[in-house]
Amino acid sequence: MPTISKSAAESTPNEEANTSKRAKYKAPPTAWVTHRAHARVGLVGNPSDGFHGKTIAVSLENFWAEVSIRAADRISFEHHPQGDPDAFDSLATLHATFARQGYQGAIVLLQATCKKFHEYCEKLAVELDTTRAFALKYDTNIPRQVGLAGSSAIITATLNCLVGFFGVSERQMPMPLRPTFILSVEMEE
Structure with missing residues (x-):
């Protein structure tokens, strides 16, 4: 379930209860709507193993990825200070950071998901208001590269x-098709 972040000055106590789901996304540019996806451990199967994404997996509530969206003047992606660092205390810190996690953080996953979403909607003639711009930001506590599907969680959110x-x-994007979409972002982008 998405959450909306607003300051007390921006909303009345009953405003959220009286607002439709679609209208929540047309909130003022300062309101962030957040979606969370949990890490998972695959026990049997793999989304890319030829069984059309059928797996048995366990979701881990303690590990998650959150992505937040809000209306904006232009499409933009906020860098995560740990996941997408762009400032360092020293050359040694820069070296240690990139040696540990590589050069790309999760911003590329947000960008690739946006690209594939647009392609999906175009291909299936899903009408989008492409003049609407937004800002995206993410946070995660899923450890990198340990088999907890952190990239998939970020793409899902x-x-x-x-x-x-x-x-x-x-109807336009059925739940059973979403795992294939998520895998296509990971594999093709």
Whole structure:
């Protein structure tokens, strides 16, 4: 379920209860709508193993990725200070950071998800208001590269933000197709 961040000055106590889901995404540019996806451990199967994404997996509630979206003047992606660092105390710190985690953080996953979402909607003639711009930001506590599907969680949360922001229905993007979409972002982008 998405959450909306507003200051007390921006909303009345009953405003959220009286607002439709689609209208929440048309909130003032200062309101962030956040979606969370949990880490998972695959026990049997793999989304890319030829069984059409059928797996048995365990979701881990303690580890998650959150992506937040809000209306904006231009499409933008906020860098995460640990995941996408762009300032360092020293050359040694820069070296240690990139030696440990590589050069790319999760911003590329947000960007790739946006690209594939647009392609999906174009291909299936899902009408989008492409003049609407947004800002995306993310946070995660899923450890990198330990088999907890951190990238998939970030892509899932991003996709949920886009689906909600643009008002794409379950009929237009059915839940059973979403794992294939998420895998295509990881494999093709």
